[in-house]
Amino acid sequence: MSGDAALLRVRDLTVSFPAAGRDVPVVRGLDLELRxxxxxxxxxxxxxxxxxxxxxxxxxxPPRASVTGSIVFDGAELVGxxxxxxxxxxxxxVAMVFQDPLSCLNPYYTVGTQIAEAYRSHRSGVSRRQAREVAVEAMERVHIRHAARRVDEYPHQFSGGMRQRVMIAMALCTDPxxxxxxxxxxxxxxxxxxxxxxxxxxxxxxxxxxxxxxxxxxxxxxxxxxxxxxxxxxxxxxxxxxxxxxxxxxxxxxxxxxxxxxxxxxxxxxxxxxxxxxxxxxxxxxx
The missing domain is CATH 3.40.50.300 (P-loop containing nucleotide triphosphate hydrolases)
Structure with missing residues (x-):
């Protein structure tokens, strides 16, 4: 794979945690590239x-982790x-979809509110109304039917698969x-x-x-x-x-x-x- 085409380039990545008075590596010398x-x-x-x-x-x-090596995203070094x-x-x-959407979604807020706030946190000057429209569009992109109505529902009103779609919609709303x-x-x-x-x-x-x-x-x-x-x-x-x-x-x-x-x-x-x-x-x- 061409290095020039790499969006993400990881070189000699080592991640360690302190244990029993020494640093214990959990990742050792990892290399990867992703176009x-x-x-x-x-x-x-x-x-x-x-x-x-x-x-x-x-x-x-976490702060106690020790990281050495290089993580370059689109030319920017992230280590350090x-x-x-x-x-x-x-x-x-860079957006992440986690394993358990139920633990990642706040049960006290509608899914639309959570997607909209995720979007607003990365887009200054966006109104709540505009962010809500983005949330509906993101839910439609992941094929949640009746998104304009379901945007006002809470996480417990969605099945496990639909909650995962909500998490993907949240990741997509900023076009990562x-x-x-x-x-x-x-x-x-x-x-x-x-x-x-x-x-x-x-x-x-x-x-x-x-x-x-x-x-x-x-x-x-x-x-x-x-x-x-x-x-x-x-x-x-x-x-x-x-x-x-x-x-x-x-x-x-x-x-x-x-x-x-x-x-x-x-x-x-x-x-x-x-x-x-x-x-x-x-x-x-x-x-």
Missing amino acids: RGQTLGIVGESGSGKSMTSLAVMGLL AGERRLRSIRGDR ELIIADEPTTALDVTVQAQILDLLEEVRQESGAALMLITHDLAVVSRVAEEILVMRSGVVVERGTAREVFSDPRHEYTRALLDAVPRIDDRIEDLRALPRAGRTTSGSVVR
């Missing part, structure tokens, strides 16, 4: 470092940047250049998962935004990702196109992830558990 309009899937089990990577890009890591610069990018040019979706289909049934993934792909194609999809489920990224990074114990252990990773996985952990995906003709006793994580050598990337 405009590209979909990148980051896959790994809980604790692999994939979500910490996304939080580092967003500048949302001040909060003012990060806020000018976060939510405006990069959308980070962190486990966006967890806790949704299979049919709704497919709808949300199709929606994210539709949004990417229509807007031209880059999409970083973070998940523990290889089946999820197989639907939309052009390139896949597989992470374990804070290290990228495999990378390649979706075709390469699925047809010819090189790392034993990737093969274990694929073997652990249930198939319709599997018997329960045939399903395989992932092997226990051991010590992974930093930089042991196959591709």
Whole structure:
């Protein structure tokens, strides 16, 4: 991939947290690039470092985290940047869709109010009425029917899949250049998962935004990702196109992830558990 075409370029990213008197790395020496309009899937089990990577890009890591390396977004270095610069990018040019919309949406405010306020926080001089119109339009973009009426409803009046659509609408309202979706289909049934993934792909194609999809489920990224990074114990252990990773996985952990995906003709006793994580050598990337 051409470096000149990269919207996001991460080099030698290491994220550590203090524990037992020393810094313990949760992401180690990560490199990645993401072009405009590209979909990148980051896959790994809980604790692999994939979500910490996304939080580092967003500048949302807690103060006790230690971050080294480089995160360059559209030519601007984010590691070590001040909060003012990060806020000018976060939510405006880079938006995030979190795993659990019910915990992210405030139950005391209508969904329209929350989308509108997210928009106004990045657009000075916008009236409440204008922001409400933007909220309705954003809800229509994610195919929420009767958006002009439902904009005044509360989060508990929406199903899990519809709440996730609301979160995507909130991310879209500022027309970001990069959308980070962190486990966006967890806790949704299979049919709704497919709808949300199709929606994210539709949004990417229509807007031209880059999409970083973070998940523990290889089946999820197989639907939309052009390139896949597989992470374990804070290290990228495999990378390649979706075709390469699925047809010819090189790392034993990737093969274990694929073997652990249930198939319709599997018997329960045939399903395989992932092997226990051991010590992974930093930089042991196959591709």
